[in-house]
Amino acid sequence: MIDGIMKHDWTEPAAAAQHEAMPHDDPNHPHALLPPDPALRVKALETILTQKGLIDPAALDEIIDTYQNRIGPQNGARVVAKAWSDPEFKAALLADADPVLADLGYYGRQGEHMVVVENTPAQHNMVVCTLCSCYPWPLLGIPPGWYKSDAYRARAVREPRKVLADFGVSLPEDTAVRVWDSTAEVRYLVLPMQPEGTEGLSEEDLAALVTRDSMIGTGLAKAPGEAPA
Amino acid sequence: MTRVHDMGGRFGDGPVVPEAEDAPVFDQDWHARALAVTLACGALGQWNIDVSRHARERLTPKDYTRFSYYEKWIAALADLLVEKRVLTQEDLQGQGAEELHALAERALKAEAVAGVLAKGGPADREGGPAPVFTPGQAVRARVPADNALVSGGHTRLPHYTAGARGYILRLHGTHVLPDSNAHGLGEAPEPLYAVRFFARELWAHPEHPDDEVVLDLWQSYLEPL
Numbered sequence: 258m259i260d261g262i263m264k265h266d267w268t269e270p271a272a273a274a275q276h277e278a279m280p281h282d283d284p285n286h287p288h289a290l291l292p293p294d295p296a297l298r299v300k301a302l303e304t305i306l307t308q309k310g311l312i313d314p315a316a317l318d319e320i321i322d323t324y325q326n327r328i329g330p331q332n333g334a335r336v337v338a339k340a341w342s343d344p345e346f347k348a349a350l351l352a353d354a355d356p357v358l359a360d361l362g363y364y365g366r367q368g369e370h371m372v373v374v375e376n377t378p379a380q381h382n383m384v385v386c387t388l389c390s391c392y393p394w395p396l397l398g399i400p401p402g403w404y405k406s407d408a409y410r411a412r413a414v415r416e417p418r419k420v421l422a423d424f425g426v427s428l429p430e431d432t433a434v435r436v437w438d439s440t441a442e443v444r445y446l447v448l449p450m451q452p453e454g455t456e457g458l459s460e461e462d463l464a465a466l467v468t469r470d471s472m473i474g475t476g477l478a479k480a481p482g483e484a485p486a
Numbered sequence: 487m488t489r490v491h492d493m494g495g496r497f498g499d500g501p502v503v504p505e506a507e508d509a510p511v512f513d514q515d516w517h518a519r520a521l522a523v524t525l526a527c528g529a530l531g532q533w534n535i536d537v538s539r540h541a542r543e544r545l546t547p548k549d550y551t552r553f554s555y556y557e558k559w560i561a562a563l564a565d566l567l568v569e570k571r572v573l574t575q576e577d578l579q580g581q582g583a584e585e586l587h588a589l590a591e592r593a594l595k596a597e598a599v600a601g602v603l604a605k606g607g608p609a610d611r612e613g614g615p616a617p618v619f620t621p622g623q624a625v626r627a628r629v630p631a632d633n634a635l636v637s638g639g640h641t642r643l644p645h646y647t648a649g650a651r652g653y654i655l656r657l658h659g660t661h662v663l664p665d666s667n668a669h670g671l672g673e674a675p676e677p678l679y680a681v682r683f684f685a686r687e688l689w690a691h692p693e694h695p696d697d698e699v700v701l702d703l704w705q706s707y708l709e710p711l
Contacts, residue, residue, distance in 0.1 A: 286546070287568040288561035290578040295557050296516040302564055303523050305577055310590030311530060317522035319599040325511045325518065366525075369608040370658065372680075387494030387644055389539055390555070399521070401505045402513065405555045408503075411496035414646065415685075418693045423502040433696035438494060440642045441678055441702035442535075442609035443658055468507050475504070 329398035330469035332363050333446055336396065337472065338463035340373075341451045351375055351448070358396070368395035368444055374437065375448040376474070381432050382447045383421070383474030385413035386439040393444035397469060404473065414438055424475045436474075447474040455481060490547040495646040495689065520556040524563050529594035529602060532570045536668035540640035541566045611675035614660040615705065619679060623654045624711040627681075627703065633665045634706065640668035643707045651711060652683040655700060663704055677705045 291298045306312040336358065340347040350357045354371040358364060371393060374382040386392065387410045392400040403409055412420050417434045421427070428434065437445045449471040455463060458481070466483075470476030493499075512518035528538065541562035545553065553561060567573040572589060576582045594602060619625060631648035633639035642664050658678040666674035682700045685692035 286549070286561070286565050287575055287578055288564035290575055291564055295520075295554065295560070296514070298557075298564075299516045299520045299523065299560050301580070302560060302578075303519060305573065305580070305582070306523065306527065308584045309573075309577075309587035311572070311587050311593050312523060312526040313593055313595055315596035316526055316594045316599050317519065319596045320522040320525050320603070321512070321518045323599065323603060324521070329511070330507075364606065365604045366602075366606045369606040370610065370661075372658075385494075387646075388491055388642060389542070399511050401509065402555070403502050403504055406499075406502060407493060407496075408499035408501060411493045411499045412502065413494075414699050415495045415689050416693055417697065420502050424504050430694075433698065434694065435682070435698045435700060438644065438699060438701045440644065441658070441661060441664075441704070443678070443680070443702050470504070470507070475502075 324394070324399050328365075328395060330396075330467075330472065331464070332398075333393070333396035333469075333472045334464040334467035335460070336361065336363065336373075336446070337448055337467045337478075338460040340448055341455075341463050342460050347448075354446075363395045365395045367391070368393045370441075370443045371396070371446060372443055373446045373448050374435075376450045378429070378432060378450075381428055381434050381474065382437060382445075383413060383417050383434060384437045384439060384445045384447060385410060387411070387414055388438075388440060391439035391442075391444065393446050396444075396446050397472060401469070421475060424470065426476060447472050449474075449476075449478040452478050452480045489543050490550045491543045492645045494644045517556045520560045524559050525603075526594045527563055527567065527572075530572065530589050530592050532572055532589070533566060534667055535607065536640060536662070536664040537670075538562065538566065539664070540668040541569075543640060609661045610659045611662060611673060612660070614675035615677065617657055617677040617679075618705060619654045619657075619677075619708065619710070621654050621656055624651060625654060625681060625708040626651055626711050627683075628707050628709060631707075635665055635671060636669050639665060641665050641707075643703065644701065646688055647683065647701060647703075650683050650687045652681040652687070652701075655680040655682045658702065661704070663706070665704075665706075678702055679705070679708070681708065 291301050307314055340350055350373050354373045358371055376382055390400055390405040414436050417436050452466055466479045468476050471478045542558050545561060564578060568575060574582055627647040627650050629649040631643045631645045633641040660675045661678040663674040663676050666672055680700050681703050682698045685697040
């Protein structure tokens with residue numbers, strides 16, 4: 258224990274006295290001073306910060322547009338399709354993903370240190386973040402709700418096969434599962450197995466078979482003509 | 487000390503509920519605003535990613551459990567803004583000054599967003615201690631799986647690995663140590679390894695004898711075996 262490190266500013270006597278006078282359910286945390294309704298709480302904080310010039314609403318719109326419309330699993334799908342089509346690209350991607358992905362423009366926040374792991378008949382890979390919600394944003398965008406859920410975070414490391422069953426995926430008995438718990442700033446992308454009979458398809462047609470879940474490892478790539486998940 | 491966020495291996499959470507591949511990125515408009523406000527405040531430069539993760543983990547277990555994902559983000563952000571003296575409690579109550587803030591010149595502008603998101607924030611560093619483990623080597627995860635520098639502090643060593651035997655899979659390089667960086671104690675970079683553990687070393691009832699879990703663990707999280 259280092260003196261002072263864990264002492265919060267709001268435990269100072271004056272602040273504590275002020276809190277005691279207020280009917281909040283958690284007197285130690287300032288967030289309770291904001292409206293409890295989540296939408297109103299975000300709106301209130303955004304308004305306060307905007308009034309002080311600390312955030313620019315136009316910048317917020319830009320951030321949202323980026324992750325809603327421009328950065329998403331379509332990026333990862335292009336990488337996978339290229340790896341299926343080009344053995345040299347695939348070898349380079351698996352050996353050292355960062356320069357390969359940077360060349361394609363897929364670098365940035367929450368994707369600074371990428372590792373791509375290949376599914377084979379002998380080994381199926383699956384990615385989780387048990388401690389929070391770490392996810393390769395430049396390749397897959399913002400994680401889906403289930404990836405951030407308590408159930409996935411709790412169970413993926415202990416019973417991945419049962420979790421896969423929740424996704425309708427069943428693996429052969431002789432396929433080992435390797436679960437990657439993203440505990441540092443390294444982000445993992447699964448290279449799913451190429452569906453049989455798709456050799457020779459264009460990268461664009463191949464990319465259409467690559468689902469988000471197949472790049473997290475909770476799904477498999479689609480067969481041609483298979484309905485979208 | 488285990489905290490509520492450290493839930494790997496926990497029982498009782500029920501099924502995982504998949505979503506359609508084309509489901510909206512943000513289920514509610516306020517989810518998108520919460521994410522954007524959080525990223526924009528990060529650009530003010532008053533904290534690092536480890537501090538912000540720790541702020542979410544420091545929510546009371548009761549709040550952590552009852553809050554949805556983006557509620558955690560926004561609550562932790564409000565707490566951090568006050569703790570770092572960017573805002574006051576009066577501000578949060580709508581009773582603060584409306585004048586321009588001293589940090590306003592650092593506010594993220596719309597035209598800078600693309601550049602900031604593309605630039606990211608790499609965690610690898612030059613220097614630091616030399617790697618002492620080599621690929622294939624057997625190691626043991628530290629017991630207890632706590633922050634060794636700060637009592638009850640932030641760590642990225644999940645509780646479920648404590649004392650388990652694993653094998654070095656690869657060296658990622660030298661990365662900022664969250665246990666230090668979350669507490670204003672400096673970046674203290676250390677070699678970071680991918681370490682593989684057999685599921686049977688982690689769980690009393692593994693699903694399959696060959697299954698493994700791989701974690702990224704810093705050198706000081708590991709002991710030689």
